[in-house]
Amino acid sequence: MKILILQLARLGDIYISWPAVRAVRRLNPDAEIHLLTRPRFEGAVEGLTAIDKHMTLPSGHILMPLVTDNVNTEESLNRMEEFVETVRAENYDQIINLTFSPFSSYLTHSLTMPHTSVLGYTRFRDGFFCAADEVSAYFYAQVGINKPNRVHVSDVFASMIGTEYTEQDWEAPVLPEVKIDLPNLYLTVHVGASEKHKALTGDAWGRLINYFTRRYEGMPIVLIGAPNEAEIAQEIISRAPNATIINLVGQTRMYDLFTILKRSELLIGCDSAPIHMASLTDTPTLNISVGNVNFWETGPKATLGMIYRIEEGQEIVPERIGEVIAQLLEGHADPQLIMRTGGLASYDKVETPEQEFAWKLVQALYLGGEFPVAERIEIIEGAMKLDEINDFMMSQFALIPEKGVNAVSAFIDGGEDVIKSISRIVPELRPMIDWYHAEKIRVAPGTQEEIIAATLSVHERFKRHLRVYVPRDEKVTTVEAKDGTL
Structure with a gap:
């Protein structure tokens, strides 16, 4: 078995990836494992003995025709194609993309053979973005600055690979002899x-x-x-x-x-x-x-x-x-x-009620946890509005076979705009809305019937999540909700 691991981010990201790379080796002791990084950060691979081959993306060589006086886009594309073909020739059985970036998704797709299994960001056959697994979808929706994720990136990697770390995965490498006179304490x-x-x-x-x-x-x-x-x-x-x-x-x-x-x-x-x-x-x-x-x-x-x-x-x-x-x-x-x-x-860390709600909601959506109790009426009202617009959008998708995409696309786009606005107005519901958007993006290309069925499935699941916060008795008023009698 031959495995390629991509980590095209910075030095710190490569070191965060060491335990994951070691875990891949532990799970596949007889595999041939290659690691691809950017040249500028190749120093962070020294001492990582879990890999058999280290390669670098020759970004400088590829981009050079674009930064000369006579810009040559075609030559730059040719150099990129040459690199891709060289790596594709390795014929990998699995590609693990630990770089959550658009460029890495294109590169992963370009290197994927018909038999290659992929973890991490890639592309569908039509070139649209593809989160190839549940953890990648989670990363896309919930990880990043000002988002509710509370899981360390190294642990996200472990979940993607499907394992838990051992102490050996976190060991320091065999330490070099440093010829520096260091004090005993410092x-x-x-x-x-x-x-x-x-x-x-x-x-x-x-x-x-x-x-x-x-x-x-x-x-x-x-x-x-x-x-x-x-x-x-x-x-x-x-x-x-x-x-x-x-x-x-x-x-x-x-x-x-x-x-x-x-x-x-x-x-x-x-x-x-x-x-x-x-x-x-x-x-x-x-x-x-x-x-x-x-x-x-x-x-x-x-x-x-x-x-x-x-x-x-x-x-x-x-x-x-x-x-x-x-x-x-x-x-x-x-x-x-x-x-x-x-x-x-x-x-x-002690967090605000809004932050705690968002993190508990993430756990409910992805880990089977209990949905948090809505302490603010705005959460109930936001969920009710989302449920209403979600029903409307489902009705529009159901009309496509009869009326065609053009007849309903404006209404569907308008529904998406409303959903985005609720994400801004009621930040506690943002994890659920981000989940919804990520699941919509994961719908694969296919026939019109297949796409409609997959999209309606996302809306149905969205509806089930929303109904946790939608009063069952349609006669319940806003005043009653504020009094806590839902």
């Missing part, structure tokens, strides 16, 4: 982040370390980061003149960081690859989660993983973070910290 600070808006400034890091040093004078701090973050490191050093700082920014390979993290008392960093490397070395981790980040999905998975959350627009107070770190070294977890925990959701 903290590690990663000065950068996967994206600039997720990072602290050099001034903020300097103030944080300067404050911490007053409490823990002499505790060495190892700075790590990419070469382009060297300037930030120098600013940190200038802002914290009394700290004992070992500056390794731009002086290590990615693989070397495993040893540095393994020996560290604590890793402190924003959303970045070292956070996920520390999950493999099981290094205690404080993730400073800034702004537009979904920590539920990409936070640290180390046993002692903690998150200091700074919401978008919230002021960053470096001295406050320094105090939190000092408390941790004294054995106390600040109440503001979000702590790593077991179970379906990886972290323990």
Whole structure:
């Protein structure tokens, strides 16, 4: 058996994928497993012994004809086709796409042979998007910034593969010999982040370390980061003149960081690859989660993983973070910290009633959980409106064989607009509406009769979910509902 795994995202995503790749190897010990990544991030594959072959997508070579003075689109397409044909020749029995992106879905479809089974995003034969499995549909509907999913991406991968992780899936690789004189005790600070808006400034890091040093004078701090973050490191050093700082920014390979993290008392960093490397070395981790980040999905998975959350627009107070770190070294977890925990959701955090409702609704839709009780009349009213418009749309689909698509398409499109508006007005119902949209997209191409039947099946299931919140007695009024007599 020959398996191809695609992970075309960034460094951190590749490290998040390590346990999944190892699980694929564990489930298929005799298979030939290949991994495809982007060249820029191939360093994150070093030490991953679960694969037999590592390939990179030659994106620079493919796109070069498009960025010259004489743009040659045809040549770029030819180079892409050559790459696809080379990989297709491997004749894979299974493709596992761990990259939830439009481009990866096209590439997966292009590499798929008639006998190939696919997990993850791909395309139907007519080129339209296809979530090939239930977990991919879940990811499409519920995962992402400002969405209700509370399952870590690594655990989403495990569900897609159809397994539960073992301790061996999360092991650190065989650690390299790092020729760096490191102290016996030290903290590690990663000065950068996967994206600039997720990072602290050099001034903020300097103030944080300067404050911490007053409490823990002499505790060495190892700075790590990419070469382009060297300037930030120098600013940190200038802002914290009394700290004992070992500056390794731009002086290590990615693989070397495993040893540095393994020996560290604590890793402190924003959303970045070292956070996920520390999950493999099981290094205690404080993730400073800034702004537009979904920590539920990409936070640290180390046993002692903690998150200091700074919401978008919230002021960053470096001295406050320094105090939190000092408390941790004294054995106390600040109440503001979000702590790593077991179970379906990886972290323990008190949420608003609206957030709790949305997450419980997700569990009801996908995991057979109990539907949450609607505490707001707007939820009941929204569900009633959705039920009404859903019935109307079903009646329009039923008319297609008689009147034709053109006669009813405007009414169906109008119904979709109403559904989208309710998603904005009643955010608690958004998970159900997103589920509905994902299921509609999953309807495969076919004859008109097949498409209508599959679409009506989605609407029927949508109706069953909605009826949980629709009063059974049609005579119930809004006033009665507000009094709780449904």
